[in-house]
Amino acid sequence: MTAAPSLATLAPDSLTVRRGTRSFARRAAGFGPSPWAEVGPWFDRHPDPIFFGNGAPAPELVPVARLREATTRAWADAPGALGYGDVAGYPPLRGLIGARMAARGMVADPETLVVTNGSQQGIDLIARLFLDPGDTVIVEGPSYLGALQVFDAYEAAYLVVPMDDQGLDVATLRTMLADHARRGARPPKLLYTIPTFQNPTGGSMSRERRETLLELARLHGIVIVEDDPYGELRYDTGAPEPALRALDPEVIYLGTFSKTIAPGLRVGWMALPEDLVEPVTTAKEVADINNERMTSRVVFHTARGFLDGHLDRARTAYRARRDALLVALDEHLPSGSKWTRPGGGFFVWVTLPPGLRVDRVIVPAADAGVVFLPGAWFYPDKRDPFTLRLSFSALPPDRIGEGIRRLGGAISRTIDAAV
Numbered sequence: 001m002t003a004a005p006s007l008a009t010l011a012p013d014s015l016t017v018r019r020g021t022r023s024f025a026r027r028a029a030g031f032g033p034s035p036w037a038e039v040g041p042w043f044d045r046h047p048d049p050i051f052f053g054n055g056a057p058a059p060e061l062v063p064v065a066r067l068r069e070a071t072t073r074a075w076a077d078a079p080g081a082l083g084y085g086d087v088a089g090y091p092p093l094r095g096l097i098g099a100r101m102a103a104r105g106m107v108a109d110p111e112t113l114v115v116t117n118g119s120q121q122g123i124d125l126i127a128r129l130f131l132d133p134g135d136t137v138i139v140e141g142p143s144y145l146g147a148l149q150v151f152d153a154y155e156a157a158y159l160v161v162p163m164d165d166q167g168l169d170v171a172t173l174r175t176m177l178a179d180h181a182r183r184g185a186r187p188p189k190l191l192y193t194i195p196t197f198q199n200p201t202g203g204s205m206s207r208e209r210r211e212t213l214l215e216l217a218r219l220h221g222i223v224i225v226e227d228d229p230y231g232e233l234r235y236d237t238g239a240p241e242p243a244l245r246a247l248d249p250e251v252i253y254l255g256t257f258s259k260t261i262a263p264g265l266r267v268g269w270m271a272l273p274e275d276l277v278e279p280v281t282t283a284k285e286v287a288d289i290n291n292e293r294m295t296s297r298v299v300f301h302t303a304r305g306f307l308d309g310h311l312d313r314a315r316t317a318y319r320a321r322r323d324a325l326l327v328a329l330d331e332h333l334p335s336g337s338k339w340t341r342p343g344g345g346f347f348v349w350v351t352l353p354p355g356l357r358v359d360r361v362i363v364p365a366a367d368a369g370v371v372f373l374p375g376a377w378f379y380p381d382k383r384d385p386f387t388l389r390l391s392f393s394a395l396p397p398d399r400i401g402e403g404i405r406r407l408g409g410a411i412s413r414t415i416d417a418a419v
């Protein structure tokens with residue numbers, strides 16, 4: 001129940017993948033059925049399910065009126081904008097992104113920025129540029145499911161580094177790299193990390209860890225990919241940790257407007273080290289010829305003079321949702337359960353009482369009207385059967401409270417049934 005079933009079986013020669021009468025390329029094994037397909041039946045078990053799986057902004061925080069106005073302004077440009085062009089993206093938008101990144105201490109010359117079809121495309125372009133089949137990618141355990149799907153599609157191997165309350169455990173990574181080298185394996189090429197308000201744990205890497213990680217990566221010649229969709233969604237006071245890119249301009253940085261404006265726009269970006277601008281731009285050209293030229297105008301006209309105020313309102317709303325979730329977990333989860341207390345982002349990561357597997361809770365929870373994502377989905381080898389991810393961004397506080405009451409009841413009944 002917790003692992004997405006594999007789409008296709010490898011043929012005995014491992015060169016093609018057979019599904020029905022089709023012979024797909026070997027890499028098609030990485031295109032399993034979307035794990036989201038597994039979620040559908042869980043919804044059907046209750047007339048009013050509460051879904052904690054949606055890592056999107058609250059619908060009521062999508063600035064529709066502003067987007068509508070911005071669209072009118074974007075269309076004023078239309079005659080010049082509707083041909084091919086702009087592989088790296090609409091220059092004024094790159095200027096705006098560069099200024100916002102600079103304000104957060106990052107080196108981000110607009111010439112080193114490439115606008116992408118969401119940050120998901122940035123992950124894909126990096127993977128297609130760097131990974132041969134069998135190359136090793138270092139990821140946090142757990143990590144963002146969508147990135148793992150990309151790396152799987154390029155037939156990556158993994159080093160999965162554990163995390164603690166200060167983020168990726170760099171000391172363990174050091175040992176893992178030494179073991180990897182001792183085995184004579186090809187050195188890892190990429191390290192993909194979400195250091196700030198991580199998906200799925202909500203955790204953040206401490207400043208010290210960030211610096212040690214950068215040193216270690218330099219020592220081993222590993223390219224760091226910093227995925228940062230949630231860095232501007234910070235709910236607690238105090239100084240934020242610097243982005244990895246602010247500490248080292250050699251880091252590839254991925255940003256997005258999906259969480260700060262709306263995911264349906266599909267506008268994200270990459271900030272690159274200078275020598276990667278040309279190969280990434282060419283890879284983007286090969287993938288889809290050039291950037292779309294209308295939505296990035298809409299995003300530019302929406303964001304300019306508006307985004308900071310909008311983010312203040314969004315942070316206030318998300319802080320209330322995060323707090324409602326933490327209070328409800330305290331009140332309703334049985335003793336022995338543990339969870340993270342994120343300072344920002346959209347997610348809380350729950351560990352069930354010792355020995356209780358999440359696949360025993362999914363159906364009782366769905367029957368009680370609460371649906372969430374199993375933690376195993378966030379590991380390349382689905383190794384962790386005892387955790388689950390809760391997103392709080394898209395649910396009003398009263399639904400969060402009711403959902404966690406239902407979840408707590410389902411967990412307690414499962415435990416009671418076992419004794």
Ligand SMILES: Cc1ncc(COP(=O)(O)O)c(C=O)c1O
Binds near residue numbers: 119199257268
């Ligand atoms: C860590 C992480 N990276 C990338 C994405 C995808 O973002 P985009 O909509 O910009 O492609 C998400 C979305 O959930 C995410 O959580």
